[in-house]
Amino acid sequence: MTNAVPPTIGVFDSGFGGLTVLRALIERMSHARYAFLGDTARLPYGSKSRRTIARYAAESARFLVHDQGAEFLVIACNTASALALDAIQEAVSVPVLGVIEPGAAAARAASLTGDVLVIATDATVHSHAYAAACRALDLRALEKACPLLVPLVEEGWIDPGTPTSGVTAEVIRIYLAELTAEAAALGLNPDVLVLGCTHYPLLRPLLEAAVPAGVRVIDSAQAAAEAAAHIIDGRLSPGPAATAAATEIICFATDSVEKFERLGSRFLGRSVGKVQLVDLGG
Amino acid sequence: MTNAVPPTIGVFDSGFGGLTVLRALIERMSHARYAFLGDTARLPYGSKSRRTIARYAAESARFLVHDQGAEFLVIACNTASALALDAIQEAVSVPVLGVIEPGAAAARAASLTGDVLVIATDATVHSHAYAAACRALDLRALEKACPLLVPLVEEGWIDPGTPTSGVTAEVIRIYLAELTAEAAALGLNPDVLVLGCTHYPLLRPLLEAAVPAGVRVIDSAQAAAEAAAHIIDGRLSPGPAATAAATEIICFATDSVEKFERLGSRFLGRSVGKVQLVDLGG
Numbered sequence: 198m199t200n201a202v203p204p205t206i207g208v209f210d211s212g213f214g215g216l217t218v219l220r221a222l223i224e225r226m227s228h229a230r231y232a233f234l235g236d237t238a239r240l241p242y243g244s245k246s247r248r249t250i251a252r253y254a255a256e257s258a259r260f261l262v263h264d265q266g267a268e269f270l271v272i273a274c275n276t277a278s279a280l281a282l283d284a285i286q287e288a289v290s291v292p293v294l295g296v297i298e299p300g301a302a303a304a305r306a307a308s309l310t311g312d313v314l315v316i317a318t319d320a321t322v323h324s325h326a327y328a329a330a331c332r333a334l335d336l337r338a339l340e341k342a343c344p345l346l347v348p349l350v351e352e353g354w355i356d357p358g359t360p361t362s363g364v365t366a367e368v369i370r371i372y373l374a375e376l377t378a379e380a381a382a383l384g385l386n387p388d389v390l391v392l393g394c395t396h397y398p399l400l401r402p403l404l405e406a407a408v409p410a411g412v413r414v415i416d417s418a419q420a421a422a423e424a425a426a427h428i429i430d431g432r433l434s435p436g437p438a439a440t441a442a443a444t445e446i447i448c449f450a451t452d453s454v455e456k457f458e459r460l461g462s463r464f465l466g467r468s469v470g471k472v473q474l475v476d477l478g479g
Numbered sequence: 480m481t482n483a484v485p486p487t488i489g490v491f492d493s494g495f496g497g498l499t500v501l502r503a504l505i506e507r508m509s510h511a512r513y514a515f516l517g518d519t520a521r522l523p524y525g526s527k528s529r530r531t532i533a534r535y536a537a538e539s540a541r542f543l544v545h546d547q548g549a550e551f552l553v554i555a556c557n558t559a560s561a562l563a564l565d566a567i568q569e570a571v572s573v574p575v576l577g578v579i580e581p582g583a584a585a586a587r588a589a590s591l592t593g594d595v596l597v598i599a600t601d602a603t604v605h606s607h608a609y610a611a612a613c614r615a616l617d618l619r620a621l622e623k624a625c626p627l628l629v630p631l632v633e634e635g636w637i638d639p640g641t642p643t644s645g646v647t648a649e650v651i652r653i654y655l656a657e658l659t660a661e662a663a664a665l666g667l668n669p670d671v672l673v674l675g676c677t678h679y680p681l682l683r684p685l686l687e688a689a690v691p692a693g694v695r696v697i698d699s700a701q702a703a704a705e706a707a708a709h710i711i712d713g714r715l716s717p718g719p720a721a722t723a724a725a726t727e728i729i730c731f732a733t734d735s736v737e738k739f740e741r742l743g744s745r746f747l748g749r750s751v752g753k754v755q756l757v758d759l760g761g
Binding site: 238239245246249344348351352354360361363371452453 | 520521523527528531626627629630631633634636642643645646649650653734735
């Protein structure tokens with residue numbers, strides 16, 4: 198489809214971590230209207246059941262497509278991608294891309310040994326969605342839940358060299374030591390670490406410093422943005438008249454607009470502007 | 480009211496942290512039937528708005544009173560006590576006790592200087608419910624949000640002497656250093672630290688080791704249990720025939736029964752048994 202109107206791309210997360218995916222999308226496709234929805238009233242999805250997550254995610258997807266006119270949906274939430282991608286694809290009629298498959302594909306491209314480590318939230322790990330996506334690409338994946346990393350990011354204890362980031366570095370050291378010991382016990386020889394949570398890109402400098410030599414850090418958010426740009430370029434490319442238009446971003450949250458506005462810009466790398474409150478029920 | 484049937488006491492929390500309050504209640508009133516509801520599908524309340532929390536808490540209170548026959552309600556959740564006690568009291572016709580006022584009263588009884596420190600979740604601190612309850616008792620309270628402590632407890636990094644508890648001890652040291660520096664800057668001379676979150680009793684040994692000399696640690700969960708026992712003794716005392724009966728505990732959760740069962744016993748100090756899933760909608 199070719200027109201002068203920039204495409205509307207819906208980006209969905211349970212919270213605002215998915216703004217790291219939006220940030221990566223904007224870097225690749227600045228000429229677009231982005232509608233971002235954070236279902237903050239019902240986060241974290243990570244501790245909820247598949248049935249509940251599927252219902253919440255489908256309601257959120259319908260809002261972005263039916264109310265906001267999204268022509269393409271990026272599920273910028275590992276938990277929803279892991280547990281509810283089918284439910285979302287059933288709920289709306291536009292193309293839907295999650296973060297798991299792109300993350301696994303990027304790991305496949307980067308790994309020489311075929312063994313990869315994945316860190317993520319509890320729910321993502323328990324779904325074993327990364328292990329399944331990796332297995333489909335002939336990779337062996339070892340997954341580990343790191344439940345302390347999201348609150349450490351949200352507390353802002355992330356800037357290398359500060360005393361508080363020393364705590365975060367120690368937490369990362371403990372998690373990675375447990376993970377690499379388990380990998381060794383299984384006879385794996387991992388050369389890739391996949392960041393399977395949209396909060397983790399903010400920890401990238403600390404993680405890069407902590408991974409064993411020879412292990413590359415792969416960010417699912419970046420991988421998903423690259424995959425989305427590739428697909429959207431082929432489907433929704435705007436006409437030449439529109440190429441000069443600026444990026445338009447509109448953010449919605451189902452609750453806690455204040456926290457979204459306060460922390461969101463750290464994830465997006467620019468101001469999130471005025472976040473609009475939307476009631477999806479529940 | 481005097482009868483041979485043990486009273487039914489409803490205990491409500493957004494999650495399972497309130498099991499520390501239930502534990503304290505059982506220590507004081509073993510002859511009772513306890514119905515505990517953790518609204519795990521919608522936790523954490525801490526990041527949600529007052530309106531949303533009030534609606535969730537009222538629905539949960541109605542379940543305990545109307546469906547489970549609770550004759551007395553203990554709101555074992557600091558956030559719900561801070562933001563929704565009025566809404567709960569309007570929703571049901573039985574006596575309702577929160578954790579904030581008993582915590583403040585215990586601080587009043589323990590403090591000689593009249594200056595107290597309070598640590599709690601973000602939402603509890605933002606509500607300033609402890610500051611208000613303390614002020615009503617002629618205490619000056621300085622509150623601090625400590626968002627990392629709940630996930631550290633849930634990760635189990637709490638046993639003194641282990642490497643992982645070293646991280647928790649360091650997080651506590653940072654939080655308390657910030658809090659006591661702020662107190663000093665305000666000219667306060669605190670001699671009490673109130674634990675304003677039901678997860679924090681599990682950190683008591685680490686907290687006791689970290690507080691400045693001369694500061695006593697007060698647990699709101701214990702204080703609320705004592706207050707409830709005092710009120711219930713006067714209202715619902717069972718007849719002599721019933722005093723030999725054992726404690727009956729029935730636990731409900733709105734989601735994540737597995738996590739509740741896995742972690743709950745650590746909070747309750749005994750098995751939580753088979754947790755029943757209940758759907759409150761939303």
